[in-house]
């Protein structure tokens with residue numbers, strides 16, 4: 013008897029008449045008076061459950077009729093056409109084994125069909141068994157694989173930048189401090205969890221030309237929004253001999269390709285999100301793939317917002333950062349799709365961004381998308397040492413002596429961006445809260461699992 017995933021039984025390569033063995037968890041069971049039990053089993057390989065038909069001829073039929081939600085089972089049988097609605101194939105069981113019973117069915121936390129996402133966050137160890145969180149896990153994995161595939165095809169080298177860093181001067185938000193067993197002294201100096209791999213990956217960019225990071229990053233901001241996590245995964249490509257225009261082109265091509273692949277490979281899960289979570293899931297992705305991204309100068313964006321005739325909680329003003337409400341106006345109302353905003357005031361952006369000739373802006377770029385707002389933040393980097401020094405604080409110059417070195421030895425124009433993986437998962441699935449896009453979310457007051 014050959015093992016198969018439920019995906020393969022339902023969609024091939026298994027064919028009608030095959031004998032297969034599957035393993036998974038019971039989603040539901042109903043037993044008919046005619047001596048049949050219909051057991052829906054899921055193993056995570058796809059959204060759909062496999063309907064297993066067991067009849068009273070099975071030696072342990074009594075046990076089968078007592079199977080409840082969450083029980084782990086192993087079933088051997090024949091793949092047959094299903095007369096039932098909603099599936100084309102089912103498995104006619106010749107053997108069914110209870111591998112792992114549910115200790116106390118009354119208290120199984122996800123026994124009911126529907127739960128609020130808030131409740132499911134309190135049972136994060138069991139929520140992967142629900143349709144929604146299974147689909148999120150598959151789509152998240154699909155996005156990650158598509159990202160690695162995109163870069164691999166184009167000759168980028170994946171560089172694993174450190175998670176523990178001595179540098180607290182990137183300016184990308186509050187840092188978590190690391191304490192060793194005997195206080196802060198383990199590394200001979202204070203260290204932190206990284207907020208971004210960018211500064212380190214620049215060193216590799218200026219040797220390997222096309223590189224990217226893909227790893228966890230940490231920010232100790234006390235934000236309680238549906239768009240912030242204390243631990244999230246970031247993808248940061250960095251390209252040499254490139255300017256801001258090249259970077260915007262890369263960001264657009266990258267998102268189009270990655271999302272195109274996700275549309276193609278995850279049709280079943282996306283249809284589920286469209287039906288249950290957000291009715292625009294598929295059209296939103298198709299729009300990204302087929303239309304070109306609007307590009308706006310920051311100054312133009314502020315003008316548009318000021319003349320929008322809309323009331324904002326924060327009145328838009330040149331020199332202030334764009335708020336989520338502004339970002340959503342630009343994408344949802346003004347452009348009806350993604351927008352790349354460039355050339356922000358230098359006062360509100362990091363020291364490493366390249367100064368423009370106008371003396372008041374830097375070559376920064378944010379990619380904004382409907383629903384989520386900022387999904388990508390990046391810039392052309394300041395490659396001129398004198399210009400870089402103008403914007404570096406004294407302690408930063410000391411700490412980041414090696415970063416300054418990169419501007420002394422073979423410096424070239426280069427640029428890079430950071431994409432928040434969870435923001436992208438949010439955008440793809442339509443999930444409202446970012447805490448539902450990562451397996452075990454970390455947010456203020458919340459690290460239980």
Ligand code: 4AD
Pocket residue numbers: 184207208209210231239240241242244246248249386387388389390391428429430431432433434435
């Ligand atoms: O705009 P950010 O802060 O940019 C950087 O960290 C640069 N070093 C990136 C670079 O140029 N290589 O963050 C980049 C992206 C944001 O656009 C957002 O998608 C995501 O990371 N992000 C977060 N996602 C979840 N929770 C948070 N607290 C996030 N902060 C940023």
Ligand code: MG
Pocket residue numbers: 386388389
């Ligand atoms: Mg940003």
